[in-house]
Amino acid sequence: MEVVCDGKRLVAGSGQGELLSSQVGLSFWGGVDPLTGTVIDQHHPLRNRSLAGRVLAIPSGRGSCSGSGVLLELILNGHAPAAIVICEREEILTLGALVAEVVFEQSIPVLRVKQEVFADIGKYQYARVAGSRLHLSNEPLEADWQPETARPASDEDVGVRLDVIDEAFLSGQQGKAAQIAMRLLLRMAAIQEAESLMDVSQVHIDGCIYTGPASLRFAQMLVGLGARVRVPTTLNAISVDKRGWRAQGIAEDLGVPASALADAYVAMGAQPSFTCAPYLLDSAPQFGEQIGWAESNAVVYANSVIGARTMKYPDYLDICMALTGRAPLAGCHLDAGRQATVALEVEMPTGADDSFWPLLGYSCGSVCGNDIPLILGLEKSAAGPDELKAFGAAFATVAAAPMFHIAGVTPEANEQRPERRVRVGLGEMRRAWDELNTAATIEVGLVSFGNPHFSFSECARLAALVQERIKSADVEMIVTCGRAVHEAARQAGYVEVAEAFGVRFVTDTCWCMLGEPVIPLAVRTLMTNSGKYAHYAPGLVGRGVRFGSMIACIDAACSGKANEHEPAWLL
Structure with missing residues (x-):
């Protein structure tokens, strides 16, 4: 039937x-x-x-x-x-x-x-x-059916009110590239049920990640059409360390097109920032600023921690916003789209270490789905930027929601009054711990830091923790970070201290793009303090993962072994 x-x-x-x-x-x-x-x-x-x-x-x-x-x-x-x-x-x-x-x-x-x-x-x-x-x-459908001819939506029937500048883009007066960008923006605005478009002050582009030939083809097409960004535009981490991929042994069939993709976006006027944490840059937006950002953790941080306003924009719509300076007036750009729809009641256990934050983010994201949560119970946690970065990245990995509120911590939390309440306790975090610790062995061959990119303060903390310790020769330790953070940490002496311990710094790219040979072929288990990377790594690089705090990761780098059991605070 x-x-x-x-x-x-x-x-x-x-x-x-x-x-x-x-x-x-x-x-x-x-x-x-x-x-x-x-x-x-x-x-x-x-x-x-x-x-x-x-x-x-x-x-x-x-x-x-x-x-x-x-x-x-x-x-x-x-x-x-x-x-x-x-x-x-x-x-x-x-x-x-x-x-x-x-x-x-x-x-x-x-x-x-x-x-x-x-x-x-x-x-x-x-x-x-x-x-x-x-x-x-439940039965195979007829194989010789005749597909219905469904007319694609045209530029004229999307139902979005156009300003004079939008009309100019759409008519091609500002060039073919901007015309294509406006067509895509209007189609997305109609899907988002936006009545009009709005100005954005800056854009962060995630589409500079090389997913394959189509991503390069799209960007080079825009360059060929004379595309130029109209607002300040930063670039996400790309798929290789642009200045060092050959020395790292990356194959030409990845390094060449991935670099060419980055070059294409720079040719359109984007800044070669190459970081997945644009909120760490001097150009980070201010509270209430209307922006157009892509990259899941960056969007969540901008909305939640800074209080800037952006939707969770998909790759390719980001460059459309950069070429026009326009975005759909919908979702998190509006007060109504930033309201919490569920309250998550949590508790910070006594003695919790920094692994608490990604574990909690992962647990909350798994529970809320599309709902924007108000998180209660952390009012006395004194959570800072690094803790919120770790929380938000893990949250964004498994949630579809573009932001969160934490009572007493994030700037718009006091305005929230959701009626529905859900408890997220140690049981949920223990399940998250089990889900993120996938390795069958405690033997560790690589320690991964910097997903999202390490901050200056994380570089400082790492240098302090490794200063008088000796790393095992059998364990690699790699930190990914943006160029700006790396240079600041180098000038402060933190890079020198970490490198003396045996840390390798990789810039421009991030762990979601790194594979062999940066990850040595012999490594079967890696350890990370990133909830985001612990989730993605088994599928991306085929390795088992051990997850833990920064100190636990450093201990593993010295001993070659991860802790076999969860930390005491989680019991």
Whole structure:
């Protein structure tokens, strides 16, 4: 028996196939192989399944803003899902499909259905998306069906009010590149139900990460069309250390295109900042400033800790905002889009070390999903920028929400009055500990720091902790950080102290992009204090992970072994 349901068409088209469904959102970056379409997120229910040619049903995307780039690669290389079905607000994957449609005239349909429809979707084995309709069945659907011809939304019918400058961009008066950017912005604004666009003061671009040939093709196309950014624009960490990848033994087939991609964005006028922590730069925004940032941890930090205003923008929409200085007036740009919808009651255990913050962030993100949380119980924690950076990065890895509030800590928390309350206790954090500690052995071959990029204060703390210790010759220790932080730490003497211990510093890139040979082939287990990297590493680099505090990581670097059990405060 075939069931037919109506939905909201986000991207036009038709597709059918075996149905792969999950009630858990999926980050395509770090969660799906951009070459094959196989799910590599080892924490996800669909792990090791191929999405190619199948109808994928997930509540929404989550995690990294680079998911749009991965989906674009899959569409252009023929390994994309036949269609995507969601039930919550979703912009990252949708934007990847829109870029494929608008720029490359290839795409897949994206359909949003009601929650009650999605709740029952796991009962079926096959699905077809045709325009705004979803067909579900437990029998294979007819193979010779005629796809419906669904007209893509045009620039004229998106329902967004245009200012004079928007009209100028759309008509091509400001050049072809800006015209393409405005077309994509209008399509996304319509999906976000924005009535108009607005000015942004700065942009942070995550699309400079090399996901494959499509990412370079898109950027070089814009350069060829004379694209120039109109507002101050910073660049995220790229896929290689631009100044040192050859010395590190990185293969030419990655180093050359990844560097060329960075060069393309610099040619458009972006600053070669190459950091996933732009909030550490002198150009960091102020409270209330309207900005257009991509990169999940950066977005969450900007909104939550600084109180600047940005949506969680997907890759490729970031450069569209930079080329126009415009963004959809929706979501976190508005007061209403920044309101907490759930209160999470937590408790800081006595004696908790710095691993508490990423563990709590991971636990809270897993609970809240799309809901913006108000976190209660940390009023006396004295959380500083480094603790909030660690919390936010882990939170953003598993949540779709673009921000959080912490009572007594973050600047807008006192304005929040959510009615629903959920307890997040030690039990949830112990489960997070077990999920992030995936290695079967306590033998450690590499210690990883700097995901997100290390701050100046973290460099100072690391130097103080390793100054009188001796690292095992069998353990590598690598720190990733931005160029600006590295130079400041070098001038302060922290880099020299850390290097004397045996630390290697890598700039421009970050752990979500690093692989062999920077990670030695012989290393089977790595240790990190990053909840974000502990989540992604098993799928990205195929290594087991041990997670712990900074001191626990340094101890492991000296002994070659991680602690076998969780810390006492977690018991």
